[in-house]
Every structure is written in structure tokens, then in C-alpha cells.
Amino acid sequence: AQSVTQLDSQVPVFEEAPVELRCNYSSSVSVYLFWYVQYPNQGLQLLLKYLSGSTLVKGINGFEAEFNKSQTSFHLRKPSVHISDTAEYFCAVRKGGSQGNLIFGKGTKLSVKP
């Protein structure tokens, strides 16, 4: 079975600083990886996804993530954050090529301070 670990429950950063939100997964088979974002008082929405091909994936709002198979990681990065990036970010995994359920991590709360 697949599982996801988000190592940081909270990440405070100052505006315009770079940020990395960490995600590690465990699986014995190929996987699809996703990052979802939940802005305050809003529903979750897809930020980006990795299916295959290039290991660097670009998403909305200037975020990108890099798939690293040897380290079983899919860390999310942004070179310069804005106040509006304050939200909770969830990493998720699904067995590749399957219609199985999507397993989420416990989330990382990103707080961007002025």
C-alpha cells in the first residue's frame, strides 16, 4: 500500500523568501504524485501533479515540484512566496495507472509573514 509523509506540519516564512515543503512517499510500485492546496475558507484544489516523464513539474502560482525516485520524495518549492500563498498544502499519492483511492499526507501549513 502507498503512504505519504509530510515532514513539517507548519512552515513560517517571510514574504519573498524561498520555500520548500517536503513530501516523502512509500510504495513498492510506480506512483502518481500530487500536491493540493487549501486556501483559508476554501476547498482543496490541485496545484500540480507528476505522472511520468520530466521529473520537474510546474504548477499554478509559480510552484514547482521535483520527483526523486531514489529518495522517494516529491518536494514542493517556490523561489519567492507571497502573502497570498498562506494556505495548507497536501501531498498525495496513487498507485500508477490505477483507479485506486488517493492517499493524502497530513498537510503542511505555510504561513507567509510580511
Add this chain to the structure above:
Amino acid sequence: GAGVSQSPSNKVTEKGKDVELRCDPISGHTALYWYRQSLGQGLEFLIYFQGNSAPDKSGLPSDRFSAERTGGSVSTLTIQRTQQEDSAVYLCASSVLTGGGNEKLFFGSGTQLSVL
């Protein structure tokens, strides 16, 4: 509709009572998911309906929890004899079944359940 609709948005109940939570997925979406979101626990998978196949119930925490999806559209999550630890936000999501597992999930705003 335009998005996934969940009702009620808030539900307060007494311990031991039964509750029903409703989810209206996006029209044409054949996959439907229920998750539970509680503080410090992230999104906990509950159940997954995929088209006409048998649902994946592996995430239901106890036999007090059940869900059905009638006519391949609306879904109801039922919690019997509610306990205080059932207090959480219950999220529903839907997606188009592509066969490849890469589809995007669309989430509702959730039902905040409070068990007193």
C-alpha cells in the same frame, strides 16, 4: 451543478445520535470520494466509489460508518451512534474516471460535524 455541493455545511449533534451527510458531485463525474479532515490528522480517506464497481470501503473507521451512492450520482455518508471523536470536517470529492488514475479531484467545501 458548477461544483461539488455538500450539505449541510455545519451539523451539531448529540453523542449517540445518527447523522447523514450529503454530497452532490459534478454532473458526469463517475468517481466519488469521502475524506475526513481533523486537526493534526490531515485528510483521512474513508470510501471511494468508482463507476459501477464495488466501492473501496477500506478507510471506514468502524461499522458505525456507511455510505451509499444512488443512481451513480448523489452520495450519503451515514454515521450511526455518533461519538465525540467523530467531530471533523467531512469532505467529498468527485472526478471523471479516465482509466489511468491521473484525473484531478474536485472538492466540495465540506460538512463541519460537531458531536457534543
